[in-house]
Amino acid sequence: xxxxxxxxxxxxxxxxxxxxxxxxxxxxxxxxxxxxxxxxxxxxxxxxxxxxxxxxxxxxxxxxxxxxxxxxxxxxxxxxxxxxxxxxxxxxxxxxxxxxxxxxxxxxxxxx
Amino acid sequence: xxxxxxxxxxxxxxxxxxxxxxxxxxxxxxxxxxxxxxxxxxxxxxxxxxxxxxxxxxxxxxxxxxxxxxxxxxxxxxxxxxxxxxxxxxxxxxxxxxxxxxxxxxxx
Numbered sequence: 001x002x003x004x005x006x007x008x009x010x011x012x013x014x015x016x017x018x019x020x021x022x023x024x025x026x027x028x029x030x031x032x033x034x035x036x037x038x039x040x041x042x043x044x045x046x047x048x049x050x051x052x053x054x055x056x057x058x059x060x061x062x063x064x065x066x067x068x069x070x071x072x073x074x075x076x077x078x079x080x081x082x083x084x085x086x087x088x089x090x091x092x093x094x095x096x097x098x099x100x101x102x103x104x105x106x107x108x109x110x111x112x
Numbered sequence: 113x114x115x116x117x118x119x120x121x122x123x124x125x126x127x128x129x130x131x132x133x134x135x136x137x138x139x140x141x142x143x144x145x146x147x148x149x150x151x152x153x154x155x156x157x158x159x160x161x162x163x164x165x166x167x168x169x170x171x172x173x174x175x176x177x178x179x180x181x182x183x184x185x186x187x188x189x190x191x192x193x194x195x196x197x198x199x200x201x202x203x204x205x206x207x208x209x210x211x212x213x214x215x216x217x218x219x220x
Binding site: 001033041042043045048092096099100101102103104105106 | 144146154155156157158161200202204207208210211212213
């Protein structure tokens with residue numbers, strides 16, 4: 001398995017600002033994923049981030065709104081840009097470790 | 113579009129009973145199947161993986177896979193109130209696809 005940490009664990013942000021979420025893994029992994037989960041809903045994949053290449057975004061998510069960095073095999077960031085109240089959600093980082101997917105603890109974002 | 117379907121529940125069972133959670137998937141080339149448990153306010157936790165047809169047991173949990181029927185299930189024996197959570201089915205073919213989850217409530 002993989003141990004994943006995320007920072008911050010929660011934040012309250014004002015409309016129009018941006019927040020960068022960090023994801024750190026205790027081992028080198030090729031594939032990292034960013035999900036969003038709104039209250040009472042299932043997981044929605046935002047993008048897949050592979051080291052050394054551009055992130056691949058799912059339908060409905062664009063790089064200008066959710067820029068992702070993946071500078072090495074143990075770290076990634078997701079930025080939520082120009083936030084609106086609709087961006088209030090839990091953001092989860094996950095990794096593929098030997099064909100199994102493990103999740104970080106999540107970042108709870110509230111936009112006011 | 114690849115889909116994974118689950119009953120949303122809630123599924124309520126009395127303490128000590130067997131809870132049965134079901135999942136169907138549409139992608140016939142799916143190779144790997146997973147069950148996650150998610151407590152309210154927490155992130156999903158991997159509890160079972162299964163790759164071959166048949167049953168796989170781990171403690172009180174048994175995963176069952178039938179690729180011909182495109183069906184995977186999770187049985188929880190001797191259900192405890194601490195098993196109350198949402199259970200997510202996930203399928204890996206060309207990519208990971210998660211189901212919407214089934215909310216399980218184990219009543220004392």
